[in-house]
Amino acid sequence: MSSSPSTPEIAQISVIELADRMSQAQEPLQLIDVREPEELEIAQIERFTNLPLSQFAEWSGQIQTQFDPHAETIVLCHHGVRSAQMCYWLQSQGFTHLKNVSGGIEAYAVRVDSNIPRY
Numbered sequence: 001m002s003s004s005p006s007t008p009e010i011a012q013i014s015v016i017e018l019a020d021r022m023s024q025a026q027e028p029l030q031l032i033d034v035r036e037p038e039e040l041e042i043a044q045i046e047r048f049t050n051l052p053l054s055q056f057a058e059w060s061g062q063i064q065t066q067f068d069p070h071a072e073t074i075v076l077c078h079h080g081v082r083s084a085q086m087c088y089w090l091q092s093q094g095f096t097h098l099k100n101v102s103g104g105i106e107a108y109a110v111r112v113d114s115n116i117p118r119y
Helices: 015-024 037-042 053-066 081-092 104-111
Strands: 011-013 030-033 073-076 098-101
Touching (some): 015 104
């Protein structure tokens, strides 16, 4: 899962924008959290589907049938690095409307919902 220099940049979405989009989504959002199960036990945001990067081999073959490659897809991790990797991979699989959550769940806990535990 790496990007090449010719790969277009992935759009970023702030945690404030994410919260707004989740509260008023007219179109369905595809929400993917790539953190590990033990991280989800600590902190999570409802409505995100968990696809841990460590289990890539288990779920990667079904990505095209589980998600619509042309629907808006927002990807989350702890700080935004793993989710960016996932966005580049999804882009290589034909996904066209990707956004990486800038700052990840850490920023969400700080700026949007202080009830979400930080780790």
